[in-house]
Amino acid sequence: MALSIYNSFSRKKELFEPITAGYAGMYVCGPTVSGESHLGHARPYITFDIVNRYLQFKKLKVRYVRNITDAGHFEEEGREAEDKVSKKAQLERMEPMELVQKYTNLFHWAMKQFNCIEPSIEPTATGHIVEQIGMIEDIIAKGYAYAINGSVYFDVKKYAANYDYGKLSGRVLEDLIDAGNREVVSRDLEGQNEKRDTADFALWKSAPPEHIMRWKSPWGEGFPGWHIECSAMATKYLGANFDIHGGGMDLLFPHHESEIAQSTICNHSAPAKYWMHNNMITINGRKMGKSYNNVIKLTELFSGSHPLLSQPFHPMTIRFFILQSHYRSPLDFSNDALLASEKAFKRLWEAFEVLKNLSSENNEIASDKELDEKINNWLNEFELFMDDDFSSPKVIANMFELSPLINSFKDGIIPIKSISHHTLHLLKEKFKFFLEDIFGLISIDSNNNQILNPVMELLLDLRKEAKLKKDFATSDKIRNQLTAMGFVIKDEKDGGTSWGIG
RNA sequence: GGUCCUGUGGCCGAGUGGCUAGGCUAAGCUCUGCAAAAGCUUCUACAGCGGUUCGAAUCCGCUCGGGACCUCCA
Numbered sequence: 001m002a003l004s005i006y007n008s009f010s011r012k013k014e015l016f017e018p019i020t021a022g023y024a025g026m027y028v029c030g031p032t033v034s035g036e037s038h039l040g041h042a043r044p045y046i047t048f049d050i051v052n053r054y055l056q057f058k059k060l061k062v063r064y065v066r067n068i069t070d071a072g073h074f075e076e077e078g079r080e081a082e083d084k085v086s087k088k089a090q091l092e093r094m095e096p097m098e099l100v101q102k103y104t105n106l107f108h109w110a111m112k113q114f115n116c117i118e119p120s121i122e123p124t125a126t127g128h129i130v131e132q133i134g135m136i137e138d139i140i141a142k143g144y145a146y147a148i149n150g151s152v153y154f155d156v157k158k159y160a161a162n163y164d165y166g167k168l169s170g171r172v173l174e175d176l177i178d179a180g181n182r183e184v185v186s187r188d189l190e191g192q193n194e195k196r197d198t199a200d201f202a203l204w205k206s207a208p209p210e211h212i213m214r215w216k217s218p219w220g221e222g223f224p225g226w227h228i229e230c231s232a233m234a235t236k237y238l239g240a241n242f243d244i245h246g247g248g249m250d251l252l253f254p255h256h257e258s259e260i261a262q263s264t265i266c267n268h269s270a271p272a273k274y275w276m277h278n279n280m281i282t283i284n285g286r287k288m289g290k291s292y293n294n295v296i297k298l299t300e301l302f303s304g305s306h307p308l309l310s311q312p313f314h315p316m317t318i319r320f321f322i323l324q325s326h327y328r329s330p331l332d333f334s335n336d337a338l339l340a341s342e343k344a345f346k347r348l349w350e351a352f353e354v355l356k357n358l359s360s361e362n363n364e365i366a367s368d369k370e371l372d373e374k375i376n377n378w379l380n381e382f383e384l385f386m387d388d389d390f391s392s393p394k395v396i397a398n399m400f401e402l403s404p405l406i407n408s409f410k411d412g413i414i415p416i417k418s419i420s421h422h423t424l425h426l427l428k429e430k431f432k433f434f435l436e437d438i439f440g441l442i443s444i445d446s447n448n449n450q451i452l453n454p455v456m457e458l459l460l461d462l463r464k465e466a467k468l469k470k471d472f473a474t475s476d477k478i479r480n481q482l483t484a485m486g487f488v489i490k491d492e493k494d495g496g497t498s499w500g501i502g
Numbered sequence: 503g504g505u506c507c508u509g510u511g512g513c514c515g516a517g518u519g520g521c522u523a524g525g526c527u528a529a530g531c532u533c534u535g536c537a538a539a540a541g542c543u544u545c546u547a548c549a550g551c552g553g554u555u556c557g558a559a560u561c562c563g564c565u566c567g568g569g570a571c572c573u574c575c576a
Binding site for chain 1: 505514515525526533536537539570571572
């Protein structure tokens with residue numbers, strides 16, 4: 001009954017105990033809306049959607065905060081400071097906020113396709129400049145940041161002297177400084193090295209004249225550093241201490257490490273009790289990311305317009321594909337893997353539909369005690385597996401154990417009275433609950449077409465008549481032509497006929 | 503170079519030392535007018551070497567391979 005979560009901070013599975021009984025606060029690093037979301041982005045948002053749903057199932061009132069990074073991320077380390085968002089905006093001849101709005105809308109659309117529940121609060125970085133400035137002022141006042149040439153940097157060395165810097169990501173300060181020095185030397189000799197130390201990170205950056213996105217601050221016009229936005233917004237909406245902070249593994253360092261440092265100075269404690277990080281989606285064994293030029297955008301996935309894709313893939317196929325592996329394992333993408341997921345999901349969903357229509361004989365006692373018990377065990381494990389750090393693949397495996405049984409009940413291969421009506425009821429209830437409410441999966445096909453339904457009924461009726469007259473030429477013609485059009489015709493064991501698309 | 507993760511059958515993927523996850527593909531069988539669907543069965547996996555153990559895919563060591571982070575990145 002107790003939920004355990006793998007905490008990246010302790011590198012152990014820990015029992016989840018909410019800070020305030022009955023409530024859970026969760027902050028998840030949201031997208032940078034300077035471009036279209038790709039398959040890699042789908043993973044954290046689907047993963048934490050499941051977490052959100054499951055926490056609610058555990059009777060917790062969840063406040064789920066997921067930000068929109070619409071100020072762009074800024075390059076540092078001696079290279080010309082450049083806002084990605086404003087750079088791209090010039091290329092596309094759009095206002096920065098227009099661009100940001102476009103990709104925000106697209107992101108929301110994609111989340112809807114995936115049937116992700118909206119976060120409780122979705123704050124934007126540009127909407128919280130005041131809070132960020134306030135936090136920076138606080139850090140300066142406490143002596144852990146310094147302003148220079150209109151920019152403000154966090155003093156990592158000083159922080160590390162008094163606190164444990166690098167604990168989350170397993171880093172040692174000296175290594176960082178060494179690495180930083182190497183970078184500067186190899187990358188850019190004439191970079192304006194205004195930072196006291198290479199390990200320091202920016203809280204506020206002075207904006208060069210061509211920079212479009214800029215705000216007034218005590219240090220001059222500029223824009224906030226990357227890490228401060230999450231700290232400011234998380235603190236504002238979840239308080240100094242909240243339960244879960246989530247994001248992709250690639251954010252461990254420097255992003256989350258820096259968040260911890262900032263919050264520790266301002267709020268005297270690390271922000272989150274549990275840190276959760278999902279692993280990457282890889283493609284040919286390599287992380288999918290802009291830098292590798294190997295991304296498959298979500299729109300391409302849904303439409304099938306990509307050289308690596310043989311066909312369009314339904315958002316639910318993607319969701320199922322992601323759920324079939326554990327969120328902390330790397331997941332390798334391929335067209336074949338998606339095809340396999342598509343087929344598997346279809347089969348599972350069909351069993352679910354069959355299950356809905358099963359009816360028991362109201363027998364209190366199962367005629368096959370062993371089977372009855374087996375089914376109850378599989379069902380009980382649904383929750384046990386999810387309690388064990390959200391092991392969705394195991395739950396799905398159990399569902400696949402149950403599917404042939406469900407089909408056998410329907411076909412009469414196994415009599416329905418083998419299990420008690422109570423077990424059947426539980427089977428229906430849990431299957432539906434975990435599939436729809438926890439996993440957030442919805443039907444993939446659109447059989448409820450108002451215009452098509454009567455037409456299909458007519459055709460199948462004609463075919464049935466032909467079959468009765470043993471006029472197989474006619475019945476096969478109807479079936480074959482429908483098949484050619486993309487319909488699947490299934491003759492059921494009970495004499496009826498069902499149909500589907502694809 | 504540093505830190506960390508990882509290597510499972512044709513493919514994708516679970517695996518808490520002992521009791522063959524699961525899915526996809528393929529083959530066979532049952533059912534069926536034929537097919538599809540469904541059901542059943544089969545395809546004998548744990549990178550290599552050594553160690554601990556009564557017993558290891560699972561723990562330890564070494565070797566080889568892959569990856570992530572150290573720079574924007576989910």
